[in-house]
Amino acid sequence: MRKYKFLFAISVIAIGLMSVLLASINEKKAEKEQLLAVPQIEKKWETKSEEFRKHYPRETDSWKQTKNSDNIDDMLKAHPEMVVLWAGYPFSKDYNAPRGHFYAIDDVSNTLRTAAPVDKESGPLPSACWTCKSPDVPRIMDEQGNSEYFTGKWAKYGADIVNPVGCLDCHNPKTMELQIGRSYLNDALKAEGKSPTFENATQQDMRTLVCAQCHVEYYFKKTPLENGKVAMAVTLPWADGTTVEDMEKYYDNIEFSDWVHQISKTPMLKAQHPEYETWKTGAHGRNNVSCADCHMPYTQEGGIKYTDHKIGNPLENMDKTCMNCHRVSEKSLLANIQDKKIRKDDLNQRALEQLVAAHLEAGKAWELGATQEEMKDILTDIRHAQWRWDFSAASHSAFFHAPEETLKTLGTALDKVANARIKLAKILAKYGASDYVAPVITDKKQAQELIGLPMEKLIEEKKEFTNGLLQEWKKEAEEKGLFNPKSREGIENKTSY
Structure with a gap:
């Protein structure tokens, strides 16, 4: 009798455990089915990424972790030579290493490069400077048309572009399929004639192209409109190809320059982030x-597999990234990467120092009376040398993505700046200044004083803007239903000034 009671008890326990297991399996199955089903986002252009969390909690929570990348790395402090290289251009005022997507709006609003507008019509930068910062941009492009979006100043959309890079930048809210809301990319793909366009791109292609909406080289093409306005339209210079030489040729053929260098008078190109x-x-x-x-x-959480949206450095998560393909130890792979970075950093610093000297020597030559004809070839060498250095520097992980190409690009930059300095030595000697030695740049403050930047005034004006008009924009955006201030609670406002 006792034996049967024992067996009965064991059976009850086993049935209970099986019931719990079955319930767990059914729960996971239901969750998977819920994830596979595509819920409808209420608004066609829902730009607040937090609204996606009710349907995609894991993806949204991992996207929010991009706010952990909040350090301000002052690149002008680390490499003060850049101040001189960008003399006469906004980057000489303020340039920090990129932070997480979560801070895209904060950083473009706080940087000294966007200055201190006093209303929606004041400058100095065009509206196109918002283009890669927010899902509000494709919304406005859809509502107003591309041409209208690209007219006016940056301050024009201060109360309309308020949400940082997020879900709608890459996903169709109805189907959650990958989508691209910035048509200039497809225009460039067609002009290049080599890469897949939107019409024939595979899913794997799209996993790169959604990033290429923004992580590319571009310029603002001045485009007169029929209504009398002028659009400064984002345009990718790919008609001749996508290498550094191809794009250099494109810009030279249309005689484009981003600005004329304050000291050397060189018509310059500013690489963006190629x-x-x-x-x-x-x-x-x-x-x-x-x-x-x-x-x-891809990340596994229990029985659920999803894409980790904490976009950052793959080396921080090597077991899920690098080690899927590389059959070496993490230690060996990291050592190899570090060697490549050291080689790139060495050439990068050499190029910086040589370019500074070239600009200052050219400035001295002009001061002594050098002619346009004497300086023509020198300015071309400086233009091409700095373009190639900048292309390698602005593509922040170039040493990792394409180490051989990056070293080649920096090597040709050094060749071209060396040619410029040899020619400059002859001109300086002709005008009696063969003993001229360009000052060595040692810190950011010295460099900014050298090019005459009134930093205290610029910073004071910026603080007035961030404490005044910027707060008005946020309030107006909240009243329009575009901005949820709770999404920014606890976020420290950081700058390099």
């Missing part, structure tokens, strides 16, 4: 390893 173009020339690009494969790896 990660896509650099990636294409490296091993990952040639093998179609997408941006998302490394920067947004």
